[in-house]
Amino acid sequence: MSLPHPPDAPADAPLLLERNGAIATLRFHRPGALNAVDVPMAQALLAAVRSLAQDDSVRCVVLCGAGKGFMAGGDLATLRADPVQGAADLLAPLNEAVALLAQLNAPVIAQVHGVAAGAGLSLMLQADLVLAADTTRFNLAYINLGTSCDVGASWALPRLVGLNRALEIALLGDAFTAVQAQQWGLIHRAVPAAELDAAVQQLAQRLANGPTRAYGHMRRLLRSAFDRALPEQLSAEAQAFGDCARTHDLREGIEAFYAKRPAAFQGR
Incomplete structure (x- = not known):
């Protein structure tokens, strides 16, 4: 506490x-x-x-x-x-x-x-x-x-x-x-x-306990969605996904999926 x-x-x-x-x-x-x-x-x-x-x-x-x-x-x-x-x-x-x-x-x-x-x-x-x-x-x-x-x-x-x-x-x-x-x-x-x-x-x-960098991208994408045309939002999503693809958490999430276990995210 x-x-x-x-x-x-x-x-x-x-x-x-x-x-x-x-x-x-x-x-x-x-x-x-x-x-x-x-x-x-x-x-x-x-x-x-x-x-x-x-x-x-x-x-x-x-x-x-x-x-x-x-x-x-x-x-x-x-x-x-x-x-x-x-x-x-x-x-x-x-x-x-x-x-x-x-x-x-x-x-x-x-x-x-x-x-x-x-x-x-x-x-x-x-x-x-x-x-x-x-x-x-x-x-x-x-x-x-x-x-x-x-x-x-x-x-x-x-x-x-x-x-x-x-x-x-x-x-x-x-x-x-x-x-x-x-x-x-x-x-x-x-x-x-x-x-x-x-x-x-x-x-x-x-x-x-979640994937902190993915959270960050998700919250920024959603907050900006009303201000962008669809092609701009698609580009922003692709950039964010590319950044997440470099993280430990995405690799952990994929491995956890195949191992049928909860993911142990580290926020990095």
Whole structure:
């Protein structure tokens, strides 16, 4: 099990980077503010994702929140004094972190409970798989504050739920449940709150045992598919397959198939 916070991290750090073997957990850590993201948290997230991008031993990443919720959105105190500068200070590190997460080979899981609203929902949408407690409440929320969305929500939302549903979620600003989120395709699965930790750890370990470089190619191919014509996507697939053909994991997968045994992937 991971420690409550790493030995070298202050107890009041806005974000905790925890390791459990090949699984890295990024834990939003402002529980008294429902993990509302402020500039120090955004900067800490970027620093942590940069470190993960340089670490080939990371084979799965989990995003989660400390305390009673995943993330309640952006910290309005950051925006209140100077909305223009506050937004710029928040979005520069958050956007870079999201872009880096999308380029990782390691799959990204979001473990969501309590509330995921505003920037919290936007960050959740960047994960490859989302497991949520069945008691979670979701709200894109931006329109209720008089602003448009950020942190990639406008990119991810219509891809996940289609344009009509995305417009409904974004323009009405209504809260919705985990059951609705699963029905609409926003989350992978809703589970009883008491089972969430175990379900996430089981899924994370499964992914951490998988062919990490192949995962990386797969997630990048799927994320780029809407932006390419078919001939371009075919070329990108061929290049990715060619890279996988040079890996230990593909050779292991083929040998395991012929030996009728589970493959023992090493992520290389």
